[in-house]
Each structure stands twice: as C-alpha cells, then as structure tokens.
Amino acid sequence: MGFIKYIVDLGPSVMLPIVIFIISLILGQKPGKALRSGVTIGIGFIGIGLVIGLMLNNIGPAAQSMSKNFGIHLNVVDVGWPGDSPMVWAGPIAITAIPIAIAVNILMLIFGLTKVVNVDIWNIWHMAFTGTILYIATNSIWIAWIGVVIHAAIAYKFGDWYSPIVNDFFGLEGVAIPHGTSAYCAPLAVPIEWLIDRIPGLNKININSKNIEKRFGVFGEPMIIGLILGIIIGILAGYNFKEIAQLGMNMAAVMILMPQVVKLIMQGLMPVSEAAKDYLQKKFNGKQFYIGLDPALLLGDSDVVAASLLFVPITLILAIIIPGNQVLPFGDLATIGFFVAIAVGIHNANLFRTIISGSVIMSITIWIANKTIPLLTQLAKMVNMLPKGTTHVAALDQGGSPLTYLLLQVFNYKNMGNLIVFILLGLYYLLGLYMSAKYLKNKSYVKDEDIG
Template sequence: MNFIGHLFDTPIALGYSVILPLLLLVIGLVVGLKVVKALQAGLTATFCLVGAAVLISRFTSSLLDLGRQMTQASGVTMAVTDVGWRASSLIASASRIGLYIVPMCILINLVLLLAKATRTINLDIWSYWQCAFVGAMAESLTGSFAGGMITACAAVILFLVVADNTAGKLQKYCDVPGVSLAHGFAAGPAPVLGLFNWVLDKIPGLRRFRVTFPSLHKKIGFLADPALWSVIAATILGLLAARPLGEILPVSFQVGAVVFLVPRIMEYLGQCITPIAEGLERFSREKLGLHTSLTLGLTSTVGLGNSTVLFISLLLTPLAIPLAARLPGNLVLPDSDLVMIPYLIIFAVLLARGDLIRSLIGGIGAIVLSLYASTGLAGLTTQAAAAADPETYGALTQSVSNLFGSGNPITWVLVSLSRFGVAGWGMILILALAAAMWNYNRMTGNVKLYVKKPKPLLASSIDEMKKEAEQRRSQRKQAVSQKRAALRAAVAADLEKRNQEDGGAEASVRSDSEESGK
C-alpha cells in the first residue's frame, strides 16, 4: 500500500502545469481527436489556466492586504486565530489517510463513472488533499483509521455530486464548455445556496427580477462594465482603510485589470477546450448511453472566470471582518484565509445566475456558514494541527482554525456525524450512497423512484377536458373573427377617407383650371 501511495508523489510534485496537458492529451485521444489537435487543446488550456492563476494570485493578495489593514483599523480581536489553508493541508498530508487519498479518489471516481453515478472526470488531483483533510479530522476525533477512510470516501462522492449538479451553471456563466468543478471548498456551501435560490425562484415575480452586468450594460453601456465598478469599489475600500490615495489608485487599477482580463482568458480557454468537450459529448451518448455529457473536473480557477464572482468577492472580503465580529456565537476572525473568499462564493454567483443582489446575499450566507463551521471545528483543528506540526502549532496558547478546510460546511457535517462512532459512519455511508443514487437517476433519466405514477383518467374527466378544449377553440375562433372584422372595417374606412381626399383634390384642380381659362 505504501508503494501505491508513493506512486503518485512525482506527478503531484510536478504540478498541474506539467501533468494537465498530458491528461488532456490522453482524454482527447480516447474521444477520437487527432494527436496534434488533442495536444494543442491540452497545452493552450493549461497556458490559460496558469495565466489566470497568476492574475488571481495578484488579485487575492490585494484583497488580503486590504482586509488586514481594515482589521487593524477596526481593532477587532477574536478567540480563534485564522491560520490559513496551509494548516489544513499539513493536517491532511501528515495523516495516514493522506498517503492513500490520490489512488482512493481516482478509484472512487472510476467506479462512479462506470456505474453512471457521476459524469465528472476529476483531473484536479492536486485538490484531493481536501478529502484527506475530512478523513484526517474524523480520524483525529475518533481515533479510527477505518472511520476516517469512510468519511474521506463520502467526501469524494459528495464533492463529485455537487460538481455534476453545478456543471451547467459553470459552463454557461464562465463560457467554458465541458468542464465541472469538484473543488471541495467551493462545493461546501453549494447545497444550501442551491436551496436558497430554489426558494426565491418559487416566489412570484422574483424569478424574472434580475440585476446583472449584461442587463445593466444594455441600459447604460460602458458604465456597467465590471472592471470599472471594481476600480471604484477598490478605491472606496482603500479610503475606508485609511490608506493614502497614492497607494490606493495603483492597486485599484490592478484589480480592475484582473477583472477585465481573467474572463477573457477563460473565454479563450473555452474555445481551446471545445474540441475535447465535443468529443466527450459524442463519447458519452454513443458509447456510454448517458443523457448528459461527461465533464472535465478542472481547477477552481475556472470558476473565477466570471467577472461577477471577482466583483462580489471584492465587496465581501472587507465585509467579512465586521460580519465575523457581530455574528452571534462566532469565534473566528478571518485573516489568512481572506484570500480564499473568491473561491468560497463561486457557486453563490453561478447558482444565482449572475444576479448581483442574490449573489451578494448568497455570498454573505456562504461566509456565515464557513465561519460557524470553522468555529465548530476550532478545537479539533487545534488538536490535529499540534499533532501534525508540534513546532509550529504545539506551543500556541490560542485555538486555531481556518475558512478553507475547517470552514467547509460539508466537512463539518461529516466530521460531526463521525462523533457517533459506528452509527455515525453508517449515516455517512447512507448519505453518500443516497447522493450517488440520486445522481445516477438524474443522469440516466431513470426517475421512477421520485415520480409517482399518474392516476388513470375517468371517462367523465376526459369528457370535461374535451369540452374545455372545444370551448377554448371556439373562443379563439371568435377572437380571430372579431380581429379580422375590425381590420376589414379599418381598411374600408381608410379607403373611403382616401377617396374623399382624392375627390376633393380633383375638384380643386378642376376649379383652378376653369378660372385660369376665363
């Protein structure tokens, strides 16, 4: 088993900029592309992702500086220190589960693909450690390696199910076909956000009421450009943080440049990856008999290809600090993981279909969920971090947590269930298998488990339906005949008026000619 675990150390160490083109090349060849075309698609897609990641890194570092300055200006302190996502990564890699997480995730993904319980081919193997973190937290809580493995496997399944159900929104609003996002941190608040938008859509009038950048652009043109709004917002936030204007403006324009460039890079990424996406769609329908196409699970940077995501994250990063200070029961003050807020709110924007108001409310909700989850797992995170790295975290006198790992709502649910031992692991398995079965029925069109059989219609009901249909037909005929009659009358009146005008004109011409003759 150690050999199997270490087998994946080299590709992980090389990074996705080296391995991703090879993975895309293999997939392109499998779906029928020529070698040159598949290689071109893989390389250009990787170049786009690397370039976007560089820009996003500059964007998030600006948000972190701004948030920390606002924290210092406010003087707010909390009982739990936000030590950032690297603490979660350390906990995952130091655990026994972290050694086997990559082959385990690949195996589960393959089994679910063969069982038609997922359509995501998760290529983001560098984010698998998030599943290992869930299992490591469960193992640290219960002391059971088997329980930790069960919890980690459940996390893999749930993240894939979320990826399948959000792929359509991701492809539509980020202009990247054939992709999905199985990133654990982004997927955490997605079920609650989906329920939130579903409820709003059921309220009359709210479904069609949308305020988006494209709709505003139709009314006010360039003044609705997201990059322009980002420059203005960054400038205002810098002034609120009491920074000199000479320092604010360069950063503001850098933020605007990122908001301007990243969506265009993702648009080009969509063009590059289209041949592989089309090949996957043909392969899915012809070879696998799926009702939907297989998708490529890529890095969460793809989700930041929507300008609304970047703009809303710019607003919510400084807002997270006063929100955390006033939230009842919260003990975590966001600090190091402020850079992760753009990834946290990806589905808050995409599930809201780009609506600015819904996205802002959903983003606030995602931050609230993350803060409460990180507070709930703060004690366990402190214990696990001290065991993983005693030199760094063992001597701390204050509890530690973060938004990225401990603040994931799905992580909190799974770890909380594992507290009940065997019964909790059973509930975790039931939850994961139920999600996979639901996903299978949705993908294959086999919805018999969820749709009641229609009751047979009585003869009287059929007669009533025929009468209603006949009445509607007669009403339509009557309305059409009335419109035609009104149109004929209008035409006749118009002709009569024109004849009268023509007759009057001829009479005047005749009288003028007679007078000139005299």
C-alpha cells in the same frame, strides 16, 4: 504511493498538464495535439495563480488594515486553502484518498450514478481533508476512508447537479465543477433562491452587471466596477491616496485578466473535451459526460469576481457580529469568490440575491471554522506546519465546510456539541442537496447578455 505523492507535489500547473496529456493519448489524440492541450492548460493555471496572487497580495494586507482600522480583535487567523491544503497533503490520509476518490468516480460512472469524469486530481485534497479530520477526531482509519468515499460520491453528484449552471451560465461547455468551496457551498444558496422566488416584491429585484452597465454606462463595465470596489476597500482600510489608487487599479486588472486566463484554459481543454465526449459516448451508448475541473475556472466570470471583492468587507463584518467567533478571515479573503461562485450562477448573476445567500454561506462557514480549530491545529502540529508565533489555526476553505462538519458530528457523536444547531444545519443542508437535485432542473441559466 510514493509516485502519486511525487506527482501531487508538482502542483496543479504541472500535474494537470501531465494528466491531460496522458488522458488525451488514451482518447486517441496525436502526441503533438495532446502535448499542446496539456501545456496550454498548464499555462492557463499558471495565469490563474498569478491573478489570484495579485488578489492575495493586495486584498490580504487591505483586510488586515481594515481589521485594525475598525478595531477587530479576533485571535485565530484563517490560513486559507494555501495554508491548510499543504497540511492535508502532508497528513496521514491524503495519498490513500487519491486512489479511493478515483475508484469511487470509476464505479459511479460504470453504474450510471454520475456523468463526471474527474481529471482534477489535485483538488481531491478537499476529500482528503474530510478523511484527515475524521481520522484525528476518531483515530480510526476506516472511518477516515468512509468519509473520503462519502465526500467523493457527493462531490461527483455536485458536478451533475450544477452542470447546467456551469455549461449555460458560465459558458464552460462539457465541464463540471465537482470540487471545493464552490460545490459544497452551493446547496446553501438553493433554498434561498426558491424562497425569494415566492416572495412578492423581492422576486422582482434584479441587480446584475448588465443592468448596472445599462444604467451607468462606462461605470458599469467590469474593469470600472473592479476599480470602484478596490477604491472602497482601500478607503475602509484607511489607505492613503497612492495605496487606494494602486489597489483600485489592481482590482480593475483582476476583473479583466481573470476571464482571459480562463479562456486560455478552455482553449486547451476543448480538444480534450471533444475527444473525451466522443470516446465515452461510443463506450457508453451515446451518454453525455462532463470533464471535472478546478473551481478556479468560475473566477473567469466578471460577476463572480465582483461578488468576490464585495464579500471582502461583508465577510469581515460577519466575523465581527457572529457570536463567539474567534476566526479572523484572512487567507481565503482573496479567493472568497470560490464560496459564492455557483451561487452567482444559481441566482443568474442577481447581485441582490447573491448578497443574501452569500451572507448565509459565509456566516455558516465562519461558525463551522470555529468548531474545527482544535482539529486543524492538531493537524498543523502533526505535520510541523503550525505557523511561528501562533498557538491555533483555522481555515474557512474546507475548515468551514458543512459537508465535513456534518460527517464529523455523525462519526464523532460523543463530541457533538450543540445538538439543536447540528440538527438544524443538517436539515438545511439536506434540503439544499434535495433541491439541487430536483428544483434546479426547472431553472434557466442563460445570462441576460447572452439572450439575443
């Protein structure tokens, strides 16, 4: 267990290359080629970290200024995944969660229940979060482990259900995204896609980057869209001209740089992916498999980055109008694209539909994040990571997860709270899961610009 913790503590940019190198050797690749793949992928993730850091360092202060500018007074700060993931890794469940999640993956592969071969060990922290919160709420290690098993099993099915979107829409061939906000938020978007498809008039509205670029020329290009959105956020934040211009240019840079670093990861991944497919097809009679990777890959799509920037002010507005909300969105604002990434693919980059489903996703996320404040605060105190000057903490990423919340209510029924809300949310999420498995099979995910 100590060795596993040491590897996890290295961080994804070091841990993932090690995992990829070992897997490549097992698959029969030469050491030099395996090393090149691992290092290339590691460099790509460092690049993603730098670009996300660029967003965080610019969007975070802008969001705070926007809150002050509009007189938003919310007393519990969202620490985001950069804040709650270290708490989980330092908690009582994380290290046991890793072998449990790996075992679930292996068993599901053996029995043909998933096509996802997960190599993204670091993001098992999402499953560990569910187990940790259940442990704090129930004081039962067995319930915590059951929560990890259930979360892991559903996550690998997410990878299966959304693989056509990841492969066709995002162009990440042979890849699945089973983890994190991108996966567990996606079921909330599917019923909305189904509903809009059946509403005359609304089903004809299609606003996407291709249409914008056709209509507005250079002003529709991704970097110009990033520039414009950055300028708008700067104005809403009450910045001066220099700050507005700098924010605009930084967001334009994000729109260009993020796809480039994702391409670098794919360059390193493709040899491994091909070797894995050949190896697994021989072992499993020609069956198709997907390599499970980090949702950060989805931010390589300019439509996702554009939605990410757009949802900064939208999320703050929702935080104001949601009744009883105490959470000030902050830590996750820079990576808000994770929450709506697969939704962008589900809606085939239709920004109109993404705004509708994304608003539902973020409203539910904020509402749930309020419910987990006591448990997350207890975890922060347990591992001595409660930020100075604060008495409570919240997190949108995973702290606002419908999957974790519903499992929490099932296993901790004495504190179920609003039974009607629980039932309605549970039914809606189950509907999203069912439709993800059935309805999405008949959809097409080829981008307009890819049709030739």
